Amino acid sequence: MDWHLLGLSFMVVFLAELGDKSQLAAITLSGNCRHPRAIFLGTSSALIFASLLGVLLGQGVGQLLPTHLMKAIAAIGFALLGISFLRSDTNVN
Numbered sequence: 227m228d229w230h231l232l233g234l235s236f237m238v239v240f241l242a243e244l245g246d247k248s249q250l251a252a253i254t255l256s257g258n259c260r261h262p263r264a265i266f267l268g269t270s271s272a273l274i275f276a277s278l279l280g281v282l283l284g285q286g287v288g289q290l291l292p293t294h295l296m297k298a299i300a301a302i303g304f305a306l307l308g309i310s311f312l313r314s315d316t317n318v319n
Contacts (some may be wrong), residue, residue, distance in 0.1 A: 239277065248273070 243249060250267045256262045288296065 243273070 248269065252265055256265045261267060291299075
């Protein structure tokens, strides 16, 4: 097992999920419930399942498409997403 890759992926997902709407939903649910362990297990298993789907889909797409094409698609997607966020912020007022 590549421990560096394990630690890196843990930190990226941990930082990305910190303050995410799923975490806010877990906080809301646990505030209204007497069983915080059930909420912890439910939200943890949902995140694990979503990550598993992402890894499996990513592996499948990675076998179909060359790496440089995937990087180009990701770069274009992130650029378009950034542009759309910038445009939506200027149209708020």
